[in-house]
Amino acid sequence: AQSVTQLGSHVSVSEGALVLLRCNYSSSVPPYLFWYVQYPNQGLQLLLKYTSAATLVKGINDFEAEFKKSETSFHLTKPSAHMSDAAEYFCAVSDRRLGNQGGKLIFGQGTELSVKP
Amino acid sequence: IAGITQAPTSQILAAGRRMTLRCTQDMRHNAMYWYRQDLGLGLRLIHYSNTAGTTGKGEVPDGYSVSRANTDDFPLTLASAVPSQTSVYFCASSDSTGFSSGANVLTFGAGSRLTVL
Numbered sequence: 001a002q003s004v005t006q007l008g009s010h011v012s013v014s015e016g017a018l019v020l021l022r023c024n025y026s027s028s029v030p031p032y033l034f035w036y037v038q039y040p041n042q043g044l045q046l047l048l049k050y051t052s053a054a055t056l057v058k059g060i061n062d063f064e065a066e067f068k069k070s071e072t073s074f075h076l077t078k079p080s081a082h083m084s085d086a087a088e089y090f091c092a093v094s095d096r097r098l099g100n101q102g103g104k105l106i107f108g109q110g111t112e113l114s115v116k117p
Numbered sequence: 118i119a120g121i122t123q124a125p126t127s128q129i130l131a132a133g134r135r136m137t138l139r140c141t142q143d144m145r146h147n148a149m150y151w152y153r154q155d156l157g158l159g160l161r162l163i164h165y166s167n168t169a170g171t172t173g174k175g176e177v178p179d180g181y182s183v184s185r186a187n188t189d190d191f192p193l194t195l196a197s198a199v200p201s202q203t204s205v206y207f208c209a210s211s212d213s214t215g216f217s218s219g220a221n222v223l224t225f226g227a228g229s230r231l232t233v234l
Contacts, residue, residue, distance in 0.1 A: 006159075009157065032221065034223075036223075036225075042228075043225035043226055043227045043228055044207070044209075044223070045225075049221075049222055090159060097221050098148055098211040098223065103221075104150070104162055104165055104175065105150070105162070105223055106162070106176070107152075107159040107160040107161070108159050109158060110159045
């Protein structure tokens with residue numbers, strides 16, 4: 001069964017600093033990997049996804065993530081943090097396509113990102 | 118506006134009562150899911166449905182039931198609510214039949230906050 005571990009339940013950065021949110025996964029087959037963001041009192045929105053194409057995936061709002069098979073990692077980065085990036089971020093894994101192939105998305109515990117002025 | 122509608126937004130419920138959380142999507146997605154979100158635990162899958170007429174158990178199915186009579190609706194029922202079911206519940210859907218940018222990703226509703234006393 002697949003699983004996800006997000007290192008650090010809370011990360012704090014200064015505005016303009018690099019954002020690095022860590023995610024390690026476990027999967028017996030090549031995984032599908034996702035990052036979602038949740039702003040306060042809202043549902044989750046997709047940031048980016050990896051589906052076995054390019055290992056460096058670019059998402060919305062200048063976020064990107066790199067799939068590293070040897071490290072079983074899918075860390076999320078952004079070169080320069082904005083105040084509006086403050087939110088909770090979730091890494092998720094599936095071992096197959098969602099829906100009729102039976103894929104189910106398994107989420108990590110989440111990392112809360114704070115951005116200081 | 119296309120998307121997922123969840124109701125109620127918030128509910129306080131006495132232990133032992135029956136409760137149904139409603140979820141409707143208008144995107145004609147084939148797959149639908151119910152997650153619960155708890156602090157420090159991220160999102161955990163309760164039940165899912167890959168297509169109308171079929172359902173399956175997720176990570177934490179005990180105490181919950183679902184039905185999928187048609188493509189659009191996926192209600193979640195708590196037959197006899199207990200305080201440990203206090204949580205925020207998210208419904209999500211996925212289109213697994215296409216290859217657009219929206220395929221193979223989860224679209225989330227805004228959530229239903231349930232408090233069981």
